[in-house]
Amino acid sequence: MSIEDIKLGRRLALSALALGLAAPRIGFAQAGAYPSRAIKLMVGYPPGGGADILARIVANKLSPLMGQPVVVENRSGAGSTIAAASLASAPADGYTLLLAESGILVGTAIYDKVAYDPTTLTPIAALGDLPYSLVVNPSFPAANTRELIDVLKANPGKYSYASPGVGNIAHLSAEMFQKEAGVQIVHVPYKGGTPALADLVSGQIPICFVSLPPALALARGGKLRLLAVTSAKRSPAAPDTPTISETLPGFNSVASIFMLAPPGTPAAIVDRVNAALREVMAMPDVTADFVAQGATVETSSPQQLSALIRQELASWSSIVKSANIRME
Structure with missing residues (x-):
């Protein structure tokens, strides 16, 4: 065997080795591509x-x-x-x-x-x-959060509030409000925000903690009074609506x-x-x-x-x- 044959054999062997090492890498890259389906x-x-x-x-x-x-x-x-x-x-x-x-x-x-x-x-x-909203029936004797707190403090346990259900963030926002404001309101849970707002508008219940968009639409029509939102800052969806934190500093429930x-x-x-x-x-x-x-x-x-x-x-x-x- 000549020296040239030996060199050729080495080159072929190295090429085969290089191909063998490269193949798994290509396969890995293809298998690891994300995402490859819905x-x-x-x-x-x-x-x-x-x-x-x-x-x-x-x-x-x-x-x-x-x-x-x-x-x-x-x-x-x-x-x-x-x-x-x-x-x-x-x-x-x-x-x-x-x-x-x-x-x-x-x-x-x-x-x-x-x-x-x-x-x-x-x-x-x-x-x-x-964030959620704090709303009242238009006939309720409170035009803002401070007046609501004053009415509730003067009548502990007299009034009830609606929420979209037990354990949701609207409900917990109301519980946080009661604790920080030092008031007592009776919880009436509903199966969703729509029936809760329906009863609020009809006067069956005076206060409600509920999602902002449907409350905002009803407030614009004069069917309820939007007192505040539960976030620390005013909502871009309702920039003219105060936050509860403007009355109770530090309040934030979203x-x-x-x-x-x-x-x-x-x-x-x-x-x-x-x-x-x-x-x-x-x-x-x-x-x-x-x-x-x-x-x-x-x-x-x-x-x-x-x-x-x-x-x-x-x-x-x-x-x-x-x-x-x-x-x-």
């Missing part, structure tokens, strides 16, 4: 509600940025805890996400047992806040809106979705659509959302315990 975005409430509308706003803008369809799936029931439990058992591959709100955190305090631990769900990004993934979702997937969501939430039309639903836009890193979830778990649990709220 993404399911769960929401824990029925179609047509506020959370569902916000989820569809986000999904419509997220789809082109991800290069794959983002399909909204409604998993309603038990204050969105059913959807959270479904997320907890889903594969950690980035193809099942949840647009959640603070209700899944409250659920761990008011239900005897839930099939998830919020601190193990993978945080992706905060999306915004949803439903945080955020995106979660199953436990153990890889950081690369989380970062990919977080970056896309930041783009979505920076779009002017998305901000306008959120404001139309009474929400404000707020984005965050996964780490910031993790800290927010832990902080809210502690604060909501404290309110639930203080008000002795339980659900079976």
Whole structure:
């Protein structure tokens, strides 16, 4: 065998080795591409509600940025805890996400047992806040929050208030209000905000804590009196409406809106979705659509959302315990 033959053999061997090493890398890159198919975005409430509308706003803008369809799936029931439990058992591959709100955190305090631990769900990004409104029937003898507090203090336990149900953020906002204002009001839970507002307008109940958009529409028609919003700052949807905190400094009760993934979702997937969501939430039309639903836009890193979830778990649990709220 000549020297040239030996050199040729070496070159062929090295080429074969290079091809053998390169092949797995190509295969890994192809297998690891994300996303390569449709993404399911769960929401824990029925179609047509506020959370569902916000989820569809986000999904419509997220789809082109991800290069794959983002399909909204409604998993309603038990204050969105059913959807959270479904997320907890889903594969950690980035193809099942949840647009959640603070209700899944409250659920761990008011239900005897839930099939998830919020601190193990993978945080992706905060999306915004949803304040609630404090409204009264037009005949009620209070034109603002201070006058309402004075009336309630003079008549402890005489008046009742409506909320969209037991254990939701509107209900907890009212419980927080009672505690910080030093008043007593009887809770009358309804199956949703619509029947609660109907009874308020008809005079069956004098006070209500409820979502802002429907209350704002009725207030403009003179059918109820909008006293305040529950957020620390005035809502862009109702800039002329005071906050409760302008009367009770420090008062802040909102439903945080955020995106979660199953436990153990890889950081690369989380970062990919977080970056896309930041783009979505920076779009002017998305901000306008959120404001139309009474929400404000707020984005965050996964780490910031993790800290927010832990902080809210502690604060909501404290309110639930203080008000002795339980659900079976």
